[in-house]
Structure formats: structure tokens, C-alpha cells
Amino acid sequence: AGGRGEARRRPGLLGPLPVSGPSPFALSPQLYETANRYHFLHSLALLAVPRCRRPLLAGALLSSGMGLFCGPLYYHAWSGDPTFNKAAPYGGSLLILGWLAMAL
Numbered sequence: 001a002g003g004r005g006e007a008r009r010r011p012g013l014l015g016p017l018p019v020s021g022p023s024p025f026a027l028s029p030q031l032y033e034t035a036n037r038y039h040f041l042h043s044l045a046l047l048a049v050p051r052c053r054r055p056l057l058a059g060a061l062l063s064s065g066m067g068l069f070c071g072p073l074y075y076h077a078w079s080g081d082p083t084f085n086k087a088a089p090y091g092g093s094l095l096i097l098g099w100l101a102m103a104l
Helices: 029-046 055-079 083-103
Strands: none
Touching: 029 055, 029 083, 055 083
């Protein structure tokens, strides 16, 4: 029920639009991949938290660790600003403590 030029008005019908300009991850794709990998793996670990002895402790540690570890890496990868990178080691430590809380 489209007339002439309908495809020009709805470019999504013909496939994805060509993207011009640099990729949003052009600054640091490796940094983004690292944050994404840790975020994904620890999100899966959160699924097992209800089965451990101290689910509140383990869940809080893993969630806080993901925020403090992955958050600064995502921010740095997207913006190029390393301001919050100092929080990443604390987040990594919280992730380790979260795994220990799940194991014990």
C-alpha cells in the first residue's frame, strides 16, 4: 500500500542503515570486551547465588564488584576518560570475595 518512493522514506525496510563515522568502541574495543566478558560471567554467577549458604552476602559482593569493576572499564572504553579506573581493583577484590562467599 506504498506508493512510489516508499522505500526511500522507510530505509529500515531494505536492511540496516549504513553507519557513518567512527565506531563508539573505537577508543578501546579490548577494554570494552574485557568488561563485557566479566560482566556476563558474573551475571551468570548471580544465578547460583540463591543456592549458597549466605545469598545476601554473596549477591551483594558480586553485584557491587561488577559495578565497581565493569563500570569504570565500560566508561573508559566509551569515553576515553580513565578517571574512574582507580575503582576497578576494588571491584575485582569484591568479585573475589563474592566467589569466596559463594564457595564457603
